[in-house]
Amino acid sequence: MGLMQWTFWGAAREVTGSNHLIETSGARVVMDCGLFQGRREESRAKNQQLPYDPKSLDAVVLGHAHTDHSGNLPSLAGGGYAGDVHCTSATRDLCAIMLQDSAMLQEKDADYLRRRGHKGPLIEPLYTTEDAQRIVAQAVTHDYHRPFQVHDGVYATFYDAGHILGSALTRLEIEEGGVKRSVVYACDLGRSGMPILRDPEPPPHADVMVLESTYGDRLHQPLVDAEDELAAHLSRAAARKGKVVIPAFSLGRTQELLYSMHKLVDRGKMPRIPVYVDSPLSANVTDIFRRHPECFDKDMNEHLLVHPDPLGFSELHTIRNVEDSKKLNNMPGPMVIVSASGMAEGGRVLHHLANTISDPANMVLVVGFMAENTLGRRIVEKRPEVRIYGESVPLRAEVVVMNAFSAHGDQADLLRLAGQVKPDRIYLVHGEPAAQAALQAKLREAGFTNVEAPARGQKIQL
Numbered sequence: 001m002g003l004m005q006w007t008f009w010g011a012a013r014e015v016t017g018s019n020h021l022i023e024t025s026g027a028r029v030v031m032d033c034g035l036f037q038g039r040r041e042e043s044r045a046k047n048q049q050l051p052y053d054p055k056s057l058d059a060v061v062l063g064h065a066h067t068d069h070s071g072n073l074p075s076l077a078g079g080g081y082a083g084d085v086h087c088t089s090a091t092r093d094l095c096a097i098m099l100q101d102s103a104m105l106q107e108k109d110a111d112y113l114r115r116r117g118h119k120g121p122l123i124e125p126l127y128t129t130e131d132a133q134r135i136v137a138q139a140v141t142h143d144y145h146r147p148f149q150v151h152d153g154v155y156a157t158f159y160d161a162g163h164i165l166g167s168a169l170t171r172l173e174i175e176e177g178g179v180k181r182s183v184v185y186a187c188d189l190g191r192s193g194m195p196i197l198r199d200p201e202p203p204p205h206a207d208v209m210v211l212e213s214t215y216g217d218r219l220h221q222p223l224v225d226a227e228d229e230l231a232a233h234l235s236r237a238a239a240r241k242g243k244v245v246i247p248a249f250s251l252g253r254t255q256e257l258l259y260s261m262h263k264l265v266d267r268g269k270m271p272r273i274p275v276y277v278d279s280p281l282s283a284n285v286t287d288i289f290r291r292h293p294e295c296f297d298k299d300m301n302e303h304l305l306v307h308p309d310p311l312g313f314s315e316l317h318t319i320r321n322v323e324d325s326k327k328l329n330n331m332p333g334p335m336v337i338v339s340a341s342g343m344a345e346g347g348r349v350l351h352h353l354a355n356t357i358s359d360p361a362n363m364v365l366v367v368g369f370m371a372e373n374t375l376g377r378r379i380v381e382k383r384p385e386v387r388i389y390g391e392s393v394p395l396r397a398e399v400v401v402m403n404a405f406s407a408h409g410d411q412a413d414l415l416r417l418a419g420q421v422k423p424d425r426i427y428l429v430h431g432e433p434a435a436q437a438a439l440q441a442k443l444r445e446a447g448f449t450n451v452e453a454p455a456r457g458q459k460i461q462l
Ligand SMILES: [Zn+2]
Pocket: 064, 066, 069, 163, 188
């Protein structure tokens, strides 16, 4: 057999920076090209040094628009890649605003650091807004279940991942010297029974599965209970006139939270407090949601018939400009502030946290996965003090963690998908070592003997 290799260049024994290289004698294809997040210098270095020459690539396939999967695509354009980026149309639309926003933030950060006298390659933006525009213009979109050719000897079909709008599980068929191999790339996997989106749909059998493992060691609480729990937390904070800060990615989590709050309002369970979504990006993303009903489940489509605006309710306010965002600092509670970034590594949520966490009346409500070495993780660990904008701030606010709103499947969802695809070999990615070890043990119990969690840079023969 000739060359048929898969190299794990990112999200290997960690949850960010998804990036994989598929090589045959006739094709070099990249699967996802996300940003690493975590320790600043280390992430910068990894994001800056692509492990291959973008000009040498024949094609790119993108599973979904989350930053840790798509956020470094503009670097490919910046490095001279002029080929196609295959994805769904909703993923393309989301990337059009997400990548632009990411480039603008980087240009702004670089400017700020330069004015403060910093020098060197670490402060340079990874890419420009032109790079972001260019890579989006290279997108070629495909609907679910429509097989397409990626390059000579490489074919792909998207299946609904049920993770975020437009997300796909990709089934690849790769040919080399008369040998064929199939691979299911399941990163990220959504959950069954979640609002808004359709349930994940298992692709047909494949020889190899590359499987995410974010919650490989956990089971999520059912969502109905979670909505009641959310109402209880918000009511408790409201009773003490506290501000509730919810760090949430602009994409996915924010819309699910709003939808849950909308349903709580309908059921009369939501405390009557103002909810501010403080992120211009979230507002734009919500607009894109309204434009892609083909991704919605039956419930959401029915809900849309009754409520023209299922993500809105009377107490909800969207904040777009910085001045209005700053005004929230001086406004008295109770109130809820939903703001990005999700892991509290940047964005406007930083100034809301800096302003609220020293007061025990307030609350930080954590609804997403917080990776190691992020501010979000330090808050989850309830450190007595955390650093924000280089200053030490005492953490006295109540910290509540709710995993039920996660867009990632839990251990049971991951095991179910493995049982449906029945691969001969499984490679675990997009998870921290403890979660991977737990999932690996469960998969072995279920009869999957060939399970590995590859290291960054590890190469396998397909
Ligand atoms: Zn994701």
